Amino acid sequence: MNIAVAQSGGPTCAINASLVGVFRESLKEPSIDAIFGSVNGVEGIIRDHLIDLKTMIRSNEDMELLRQTPSTVLGSCRYKLPDWQEDESTYQNIVQVLKRRQIGAFFYIGGNDSMDTVQKLSSYFKEIELDVKVMGIPKTIDNDLCVTDHTPGFGSAAKYVATTMQEIIRDSSVYSIPSVTIVEIMGRHAGWLTASSAILHAYGDPAPHLVYVPETHFSADRFLRDVEQEMAKHKAVIIAVSEGIEVPEGVQSGTVDVFGHKYLSGIGKYLEQLVREKIGCKVRSIELNVMQRCSSHLCSKTDIDEAEQIGAAGVQCALRGETGRVVVFRRMHNMPYTVVIESADASQVANREKFLPHEFLTPAGNNISEAAMAYLLPLIQGEIKLQMNGGIPAHFTIQESVLK
Amino acid sequence: MNIAVAQSGGPTCAINASLVGVFRESLKEPSIDAIFGSVNGVEGIIRDHLIDLKTMIRSNEDMELLRQTPSTVLGSCRYKLPDWQEDESTYQNIVQVLKRRQIGAFFYIGGNDSMDTVQKLSSYFKEIELDVKVMGIPKTIDNDLCVTDHTPGFGSAAKYVATTMQEIIRDSSVYSIPSVTIVEIMGRHAGWLTASSAILHAYGDPAPHLVYVPETHFSADRFLRDVEQEMAKHKAVIIAVSEGIEVPEGVQSGTVDVFGHKYLSGIGKYLEQLVREKIGCKVRSIELNVMQRCSSHLCSKTDIDEAEQIGAAGVQCALRGETGRVVVFRRMHNMPYTVVIESADASQVANREKFLPHEFLTPAGNNISEAAMAYLLPLIQGEIKLQMNGGIPAHFTIQESVLK
Numbered sequence: 001m002n003i004a005v006a007q008s009g010g011p012t013c014a015i016n017a018s019l020v021g022v023f024r025e026s027l028k029e030p031s032i033d034a035i036f037g038s039v040n041g042v043e044g045i046i047r048d049h050l051i052d053l054k055t056m057i058r059s060n061e062d063m064e065l066l067r068q069t070p071s072t073v074l075g076s077c078r079y080k081l082p083d084w085q086e087d088e089s090t091y092q093n094i095v096q097v098l099k100r101r102q103i104g105a106f107f108y109i110g111g112n113d114s115m116d117t118v119q120k121l122s123s124y125f126k127e128i129e130l131d132v133k134v135m136g137i138p139k140t141i142d143n144d145l146c147v148t149d150h151t152p153g154f155g156s157a158a159k160y161v162a163t164t165m166q167e168i169i170r171d172s173s174v175y176s177i178p179s180v181t182i183v184e185i186m187g188r189h190a191g192w193l194t195a196s197s198a199i200l201h202a203y204g205d206p207a208p209h210l211v212y213v214p215e216t217h218f219s220a221d222r223f224l225r226d227v228e229q230e231m232a233k234h235k236a237v238i239i240a241v242s243e244g245i246e247v248p249e250g251v252q253s254g255t256v257d258v259f260g261h262k263y264l265s266g267i268g269k270y271l272e273q274l275v276r277e278k279i280g281c282k283v284r285s286i287e288l289n290v291m292q293r294c295s296s297h298l299c300s301k302t303d304i305d306e307a308e309q310i311g312a313a314g315v316q317c318a319l320r321g322e323t324g325r326v327v328v329f330r331r332m333h334n335m336p337y338t339v340v341i342e343s344a345d346a347s348q349v350a351n352r353e354k355f356l357p358h359e360f361l362t363p364a365g366n367n368i369s370e371a372a373m374a375y376l377l378p379l380i381q382g383e384i385k386l387q388m389n390g391g392i393p394a395h396f397t398i399q400e401s402v403l404k
Numbered sequence: 405m406n407i408a409v410a411q412s413g414g415p416t417c418a419i420n421a422s423l424v425g426v427f428r429e430s431l432k433e434p435s436i437d438a439i440f441g442s443v444n445g446v447e448g449i450i451r452d453h454l455i456d457l458k459t460m461i462r463s464n465e466d467m468e469l470l471r472q473t474p475s476t477v478l479g480s481c482r483y484k485l486p487d488w489q490e491d492e493s494t495y496q497n498i499v500q501v502l503k504r505r506q507i508g509a510f511f512y513i514g515g516n517d518s519m520d521t522v523q524k525l526s527s528y529f530k531e532i533e534l535d536v537k538v539m540g541i542p543k544t545i546d547n548d549l550c551v552t553d554h555t556p557g558f559g560s561a562a563k564y565v566a567t568t569m570q571e572i573i574r575d576s577s578v579y580s581i582p583s584v585t586i587v588e589i590m591g592r593h594a595g596w597l598t599a600s601s602a603i604l605h606a607y608g609d610p611a612p613h614l615v616y617v618p619e620t621h622f623s624a625d626r627f628l629r630d631v632e633q634e635m636a637k638h639k640a641v642i643i644a645v646s647e648g649i650e651v652p653e654g655v656q657s658g659t660v661d662v663f664g665h666k667y668l669s670g671i672g673k674y675l676e677q678l679v680r681e682k683i684g685c686k687v688r689s690i691e692l693n694v695m696q697r698c699s700s701h702l703c704s705k706t707d708i709d710e711a712e713q714i715g716a717a718g719v720q721c722a723l724r725g726e727t728g729r730v731v732v733f734r735r736m737h738n739m740p741y742t743v744v745i746e747s748a749d750a751s752q753v754a755n756r757e758k759f760l761p762h763e764f765l766t767p768a769g770n771n772i773s774e775a776a777m778a779y780l781l782p783l784i785q786g787e788i789k790l791q792m793n794g795g796i797p798a799h800f801t802i803q804e805s806v807l808k
Contacts, residue, residue, distance in 0.1 A: 173475070392604070
């Protein structure tokens, strides 16, 4: 039997480690012959654009490099598979390719949208009695997937956010005049990544002094009162804010992707303008932007190791006959941190979002509580010993011409 | 004799290493008793806000931590000293404090504005025959100081820019549709830091495909033609642009600091809008923002070691009787990279800027030439083994109450 693996959705620092997990585990299995990488997610299967990964990843050194390379080495997509009842031709196309390539299992590394694809494909294969297993392997820096304790990619992004927030605090505190610094953080509609900026509290730093997440109602008046209160206490006030907080119409660009998600941006600039106009002090906003999801030079070893393990577990599930399911983490202990990998039905994960629990927020709703720390801290632990190449990290890449 | 040291201007990753250099070298000198840190640059001397550094930095471990802590641990300022002929009272104030504290040498770590202060103070002390040596120790991520081969702080910022550019390239290349990514980089009126994003060319990466620096005339029409040409060759076009390129009035915010420098911002957003309107493809802009100057988790060991050495050399110059001078690097060889530390008159450095030489640009003026690589590469080499504290880098800090 051959297998295929694809990567989908927004890049993370851990999505290539999950690919390594699938690849390395498959190499161990005598029943698995070719390991195909599907280029640009499920689109690669539709277009029969598959590459033989054994010709690309040729050594354990290659696998180590791939583990420290951010983003999706096989490319990605935001393709939404239609319902088969509406458009069966795409499914027939996929089936044809899978049969011709003798593919018995397909592994899809992605977020909640990709789990929609896992669910739809596996249902269709059951319907037509095609024995191809479909397994979802989770990833997203947003940490907003249901069922799983956390998602691969989140721990590295959280480590980047906490580290960078600490550096921005140092940078923002040097002048003698009062100032406000607003740091805009990703996470779509969930505040997980923004909450991780408050990890510094666990190490005695009072900053960020204010944290706004989408889980609480945002009021501009309340925000300005909060800022003025903190300015009375601190010379340099540092604020973390989620890209997805609720603000007046028109602030966000409003462009919508194929899954109906708005591309969010501009919250930091909006709040900066608000402070400048209404308070009139020195103020600036900083967008951590894509660096949050691609700064693999600062990844969490816990995250990268787990991402590889959950990829490998996905292969074992498929070999045991599972399909239409997603591998997930269940946390057994915070200290010593212990997780086990299980699987769940893709329908429990697809198209759903998981939000910060109420107890992770302070009663005033403008900061993160101590309760969040026991959850967050284990996920950012450990560093990968980076392979450097003349002063910059070495990356594993596939030639552009092969991916075209 | 006692000495005083202060930090000034915009933060860097290396300015605390230079402080360690002054401190450690002074500890070795039996002629030096107290080592005072002046809070918020020269303002600390004017206000007699000096702290005894020996009570703060108590071990070699503290010094190691300080070396890996970004920004100015003693605070900073953008204070412009008036000419003494216009306002002698500030100078008399300073002299009073220096005499009362028995300070025989003052070390000012800063950029070209701070060297203006070094020049003015030393001239005044000569005028009134006060035996206090004043030495400038250079720093700036902009690398725009004259005389010196390069400035402490630049190498770490360049390493951050090159590493982050490589990660953004990975992040930007995953989708199958054509796209343009614009990365806005600091450096005021000089293109040194933007040029360092092209270090990737030395390792075989064709990106960034276009690089715009303030040293060449910018034309929007020419830019759009360049982008279209690159789009014909590459699916994901990556562009590096200096914050200081010449664009239409109103794009930059135009706020001016006390030295008459404009605060630059918004170039990336301006070009993003230009591409969206005139070409109409997927486009985004990313501002590397203050992370360029404070990401000490990714500093250049060469830079940090040199920053400490040049701080120590400043102490030796003062002990030899020099005043009104700045310690500078002179490069002897690119390979093996060899620098020596000399000193130059502060007037040669103060209020001047150094620009990218013509030969570091391609003939078309829209990219960086191979000639720049021999200069840039040695500066980003080596990594500091970071001390971590529960998943994030440990920093050395002084209590806010002491700095108030």
